[in-house]
Amino acid sequence: MIQYYIRSALRNLWLNRKFTIINITGFAFAISVCLGISLFLTKEYSYDSYNEHFGLIVRLTDTKNNSSIIDYRARDILQKNFPEIENSCLVLRSGHPIEIRTSDKGLYLDDIMSVDNNFFKVFTISFLSGQTFSPFVNINSAVVTETSARKLFGDDNALGKEIRVWGDIPVTITGIIRDFPDNASITAGLLVNAENEKFKFDQWIGDSRDLSTYRWPFQIFLKLKEKSSPETLTAKINASAELLKPYVETIGLLKLKEIYLHDTASGSETKQGNAGLLRLLTIIALIILLLAIINYVNLTVAQQNKRNKDTGIRKTFGAGTFDILSHFLSESILVSLAAFILGIYLLWIMLPLYNAIFNTNLHLSYFFNVPFLAGLAGSIILIGAISGSIPAILLSGVTPMRVLTGTILPQIKRQLYRDTMTIFQFSISIILIFCVIVVQRQIRFVKHRNPGFSEEQLLRLDLPNIQEADIKKALTLLDEYRRSPFIKSVSTSSGVPGEIYMSMGSNIENSTKNMSVPCILADTLFLKTFGIRVVMGRDLEPGDYGKVCMMNEAAYKHFEFEDLNNKRFNNYGGFDIIGVVNDFQFTSLHKTIGPACIMFTPNFRPTSMNIRFAANGTGPGMDAMKKIWDEMLPGYPFKYQFYDEWFDSLYRSEERFGKTISLFALLAIVISCIGILGLSIFSSERRTKEIGVRKANGAKVGEIIRLLNREFLIWVVTAFAAGVPVMLIAMRKWLSTFAYRTSLDWWIFALAGVIALVIAITTVSWQSWRAARRNPVEALRYE
Numbered sequence: 001m002i003q004y005y006i007r008s009a010l011r012n013l014w015l016n017r018k019f020t021i022i023n024i025t026g027f028a029f030a031i032s033v034c035l036g037i038s039l040f041l042t043k044e045y046s047y048d049s050y051n052e053h054f055g056l057i058v059r060l061t062d063t064k065n066n067s068s069i070i071d072y073r074a075r076d077i078l079q080k081n082f083p084e085i086e087n088s089c090l091v092l093r094s095g096h097p098i099e100i101r102t103s104d105k106g107l108y109l110d111d112i113m114s115v116d117n118n119f120f121k122v123f124t125i126s127f128l129s130g131q132t133f134s135p136f137v138n139i140n141s142a143v144v145t146e147t148s149a150r151k152l153f154g155d156d157n158a159l160g161k162e163i164r165v166w167g168d169i170p171v172t173i174t175g176i177i178r179d180f181p182d183n184a185s186i187t188a189g190l191l192v193n194a195e196n197e198k199f200k201f202d203q204w205i206g207d208s209r210d211l212s213t214y215r216w217p218f219q220i221f222l223k224l225k226e227k228s229s230p231e232t233l234t235a236k237i238n239a240s241a242e243l244l245k246p247y248v249e250t251i252g253l254l255k256l257k258e259i260y261l262h263d264t265a266s267g268s269e270t271k272q273g274n275a276g277l278l279r280l281l282t283i284i285a286l287i288i289l290l291l292a293i294i295n296y297v298n299l300t301v302a303q304q305n306k307r308n309k310d311t312g313i314r315k316t317f318g319a320g321t322f323d324i325l326s327h328f329l330s331e332s333i334l335v336s337l338a339a340f341i342l343g344i345y346l347l348w349i350m351l352p353l354y355n356a357i358f359n360t361n362l363h364l365s366y367f368f369n370v371p372f373l374a375g376l377a378g379s380i381i382l383i384g385a386i387s388g389s390i391p392a393i394l395l396s397g398v399t400p401m402r403v404l405t406g407t408i409l410p411q412i413k414r415q416l417y418r419d420t421m422t423i424f425q426f427s428i429s430i431i432l433i434f435c436v437i438v439v440q441r442q443i444r445f446v447k448h449r450n451p452g453f454s455e456e457q458l459l460r461l462d463l464p465n466i467q468e469a470d471i472k473k474a475l476t477l478l479d480e481y482r483r484s485p486f487i488k489s490v491s492t493s494s495g496v497p498g499e500i501y502m503s504m505g506s507n508i509e510n511s512t513k514n515m516s517v518p519c520i521l522a523d524t525l526f527l528k529t530f531g532i533r534v535v536m537g538r539d540l541e542p543g544d545y546g547k548v549c550m551m552n553e554a555a556y557k558h559f560e561f562e563d564l565n566n567k568r569f570n571n572y573g574g575f576d577i578i579g580v581v582n583d584f585q586f587t588s589l590h591k592t593i594g595p596a597c598i599m600f601t602p603n604f605r606p607t608s609m610n611i612r613f614a615a616n617g618t619g620p621g622m623d624a625m626k627k628i629w630d631e632m633l634p635g636y637p638f639k640y641q642f643y644d645e646w647f648d649s650l651y652r653s654e655e656r657f658g659k660t661i662s663l664f665a666l667l668a669i670v671i672s673c674i675g676i677l678g679l680s681i682f683s684s685e686r687r688t689k690e691i692g693v694r695k696a697n698g699a700k701v702g703e704i705i706r707l708l709n710r711e712f713l714i715w716v717v718t719a720f721a722a723g724v725p726v727m728l729i730a731m732r733k734w735l736s737t738f739a740y741r742t743s744l745d746w747w748i749f750a751l752a753g754v755i756a757l758v759i760a761i762t763t764v765s766w767q768s769w770r771a772a773r774r775n776p777v778e779a780l781r782y783e
């Protein structure tokens with residue numbers, strides 16, 4: 001019996017091969033997209049699962065300050081007082097590139113991490129050489145990944161070799177590990193011993209007059225014992241909060257499996273995913289699949305009259321509802337099977353595109369496992385069943401008399417069903433087009449918004465830790481740069497807009513608004529080099545250096561000053577506040593500009609040299625700079641970045657989001673167009689006799705085209721009206737994540753509707769033109 005259903009389904013699909021091809025193509029595109037998104041979701045949701053104790057690892061969070069970094073001394077207190085904790089470790093990423101020197105060269109590593117020996121017991125680390133249990137044999141030990149080992153020493157064995165961190169802290173490689181997996185959120189190329197105070201990368205102080213306020217923050221990970229509940233342990237710890245003072249007041253425990261997608265605490269330097277994007281991609285995948293199913297159902301129901309005779313004869317000879325259902329479901333499952341085969345092939349072709357858009361490394365091997373293959377077989381049957389069930393139910397539950405007379409469904413009901421489904425398709429297309437326009441407009445807006453200083457032809461040169469013997473050479477290099485005809489201005493600083501390393505407690509007298517303010521330590525040419533303006537107070541004068549500072553407008557408003565008389569930062573030796581500078585962007589545009597301060601002092605180690613090139617001096621200036629650097633400081637790494645490129649990099653995730661939306665919107669529109677094309681073909685065939693009569697009576701080609709297109713025009717207009725509220729709500733919500741955002745002007749809505757209309761009319765008009773050009777004699781003979 002099954003063979004009979006399959007042969008019958010294949011025969012019917014072949015007889016209606018034009019619509020079969022349309023259905024399989026639409027399904028294949030949809031399935032290709034769904035599988036591509038599934039690959040990405042599979043990888044994103046698998047982050048950190050490679051760890052053997054994945055389900056038992058949690059991270060401490062300071063819930064009062066919403067911070068993931070807590071003084072390392074809190075770890076020992078917890079380990080001592082709470083038996084639910086089996087083990088614990090410290091983790092702290094540098095947060096910025098760090099200079100590494102070997103015996104013959106210098107370079108920067110972007111991912112260096114300070115951990116203790118327990119890190120290798122809590123997390124699953126694969127060693128290639130060295131002691132696996134406690135690889136740090138002393139405080140000057142380090143562990144390196146195989147990629148970093150090759151970068152540092154080439155093909156030589158790195159074990160036992162000495163390197164210098166920041167150019168002057170000697171450490172010895174005592175372990176080599178495999179690179180962290182692609183799905184690891186906590187990664188590093190070099191791991192140094194957190195027991196060494198020099199590798200407590202960060203520190204802060206609430207009041208320089210009170211040394212007890214010094215803190216050395218780390219991320220603290222706990223490995224819980226089996227069957228221990230993080231929620232119960234959190235309540236137990238907070239009930240004994242006095243134990244953790246003054247390091248933290250209240251804590252939370254974030255599970256390792258939630259860190260990659262759901263970590264909102266500040267201070268996390270781990271990889272971060274985008275849970276919102278994953279939800280959006282899931283919705284897009286379901287929508288695209290739904291569009292393909294709607295196409296299939298629409299075309300199947302549209303062909304109802306062609307199948308009346310076949311269905312009626314079957315019923316006359318005793319076929320029951322189950323037999324009719326089986327015929328339709330056999331066809332839809334065969335279409336689904338063919339679409340899955342073609343869809344996997346399309347996915348293989350488009351995989352490089354998905355990798356580029358998602359900025360990841362996906363491969364089809366993720367699918368070569370029993371659960372996926374079982375799910376694939378189930379999906380083929382399920383999608384086929386869903387696609388075939390609606391027309392099957394409609395065409396099977398009627399009497400032979402009604403089937404043979406062609407009155408299965410009242411015309412009004414058929415028209416209402418088809419109109420509703422088609423309007424839904426158009427609405428989805430219009431909404432996606434609108435989202436693409438708004439996302440691209442917002443990205444352009446944030447990338448071209450004035451950051452508060454002139455970033456064009458402005459370069460940041462990272463300064464390595466210059467050895468004492470080379471300081472004179474470095475000063476000579478600075479003078480050479482300043483004398484260069486290609487360079488307009490040069491300034492040195494510790495911290496720059498976009499990368500501020502230091503925060504300082506304000507300790508302003510008689511103020512209830514004291515806070516830890518991000519601070520840049522700079523020389524007297526900093527404002528000139530960046531083009532930052534003094535908007536209140538006075539500019540620098542001789543004798544100010546080392547004694548004064550300036551705050552931005554946001555800080556002036558925060559502290560609620562009425563003037564600058566006798567205003568002073570009392571930390572770090574104390575600085576008189578002599579001026580207010582215009583607000584400048586020192587974080588991404590997701591955040592409003594907050595308080596910041598510029599300390600003009602010689603008492604800092606420069607981390608950056610900021611260089612403003614003269615007009616048309618960038619190319620020759622860079623060549624001259626590199627030549628002077630190689631002559632003066634050979635062996636020190638020469639690393640730079642232009643500020644406009646750096647600010648562009650802040651919005652790569654948004655650009656990737658925009659590309660993702662654009663790609664899948666395009667694919668959804670293609671699938672909709674496939675369905676629209678099928679409906680237009682059917683519509684023109686259904687009205688062949690009418691077209692012939694009209695042409696025989698003198699109707700022109702343009703009139704016939706308008707007749708056939710009018711229905712689609714009505715659908716688009718209705719879909720636009722239905723989609724406007726959804727567009728408005730969705731994009732307002734997305735734009736709310738930006739502190740500075742573009743406006744939703746009326747013309748954007750109109751443009752989305754016009755584009756959808758043009759796409760629909762273009763798709764339909766080709767078939768309408770073909771139908772209108774037919775010889776009326778042939779058209780009448782057709783009927």
